[in-house]
Amino acid sequence: MIYVLIAIICSVIVSINFKLFKRYDTNAFQAIVFNYPTAAIFCYLVFKPDLSIAPNPTEWGLFIIIAVLLISIFYFIGKSIATSGIVLTAIAQRLSLIIPVLSAFLIFSETPTIIKLVGLTLGLVAIYFSKPYGKFDFKNIINWYPLIVFLGTGILDILVNFLTKLETLTFTASLVYIFVIATILGFLSLLVQYFKGNLKFQVKAALAGIVLGIFNFGSIYFYIKALQIESNQPSVVFSSLDIGVIVMGSLVGILLFKEKLTKLNSFGLCLALIAIIILNLSNVI
Template sequence: MLYLLLSIFCSASLIFIFKLYERYNVHTMQAIAVNYGVCVLVGLCFPGGADVLQPEIFSRTWAYYAMALGFIFIVTFYLIAVTAQKVGVTVASVAAKISLVIPVLFSLLVLQTTVKEYTWLNYTGMAAALVAIVLSSLRPRQQEAGEAGTRVPLVLAVVLPLVIFLNSGVADSLINYTNQHHLQPHEASQFTMLTFAASAVIGGAVILYQRTRHKTSLRRRSFVAGVVLGVPNFFSIFFLIQALRYFNNDGAFFYPINNIGIILAGAAGAAILFKERLNPLNKLGLALAVLALLLISYQEIIANLF
């Protein structure tokens, strides 16, 4: 249970850190690139982490999937940061964690690995997830963002969470596919490390392009912010894996519980730390997100709790 709480804490803290980037004028992309470099360095401290430095790792069938996942990770991470800063912490956490719907459908329709029979309640939960994203994103007026006082268009405030939802779902589905068809259990740490390394290389390339093309200066505070983000980012994955083992690798039961915890922790933190106010539609969207996750996996939850 401790690992579950630590996983929820680390995952929720990532979005809080993104929100603080705006307050302290941190260059988000620079900090995200440094963050993935820190993830790699922390991973090297663990047994087997140095295997990612071996050239033969690229001969593995899963290597290209790991690199593709690295690209999806850094793009999604950046979008989550922008959403947390411009739209809200609660919206960002809901969009990222309600994406469980996509890998569930992918497993059902493509991988065909599910052994349970889906009912109308499960499908209702999937539909409710999409409605939850829209409701949690709506604001009575367009929200101000940035020192210049520019406003986020209402359409963009809804589109950003939806893109995060799709990207996060595609990433989880790619992990499921790779795990089933290409990855051996003892290669999981190498796969994770290569994914982080790919994200770090892509982030470094973006920073180099911005520096040479747009003369963007490298900020010292961005490196510090990247370290602050990278440590909990790595351990969010580490504690997730440990917690999953505690629940006997029952992902259908564990992930909804974990994601509900992250969504609620994100909403509570947003209200306490950043004074975010939710209108009635936002509150309905938040409640609907929790209900959607419960409906999607209610069979496993009932089986494990009763």
């Protein structure tokens, strides 16, 4: 599960970057756009995927959908972190494990076992107790950001699992196509904003995007690598990654950014650790 751990670290560093964007008045959307050509170049140079095989229409459709979701979810993750903090955003983002775990049982025909169900149950309880600010106030538009992150991330997780099962293309080739599509869509969006007079280019946003791109690529790559290794038990990867990001993200938010943690939150984090152990044990028992 070393790949899951690396993916967790990369994901938390991405969250830290978003938190710092607000502190240093950096345009988050510009950084998001510049992160994708960085990720595309990084992916191509490091893995040198074979791009001689052209995707079929179905694969192009899947790539476009994933690219659009990546840009959109990244935008709302940035908004959520800036307004609600790393802890709440991590919980909202990783609570989406409900969606892919159910898909593992319903779509990918994984057989649920007692130990996995116990681990998942503890994980969900842990997430509930990890809520830092109580119930969402949906009358405030700011509180819609975590909900959008929850739904979008869950759907993206399912699509990425489909991505790892493509037979004609390697996953690194698929990543290059997706990052290139996201780059094109992102820069088209910036051009539209420029011609509308709403865009003021920031060099620091471009540089921040390069850093973001490296860790964004890392989180996605190692996540997919873990899914490939544990292809018969995707729920273990889903749950370990999601709960792990909550724990590490919460610690970062509390220690570095002074976000609050109640006694119930602490209890929830302990349950999360137990759930991770159970889910990993279920993979070998």
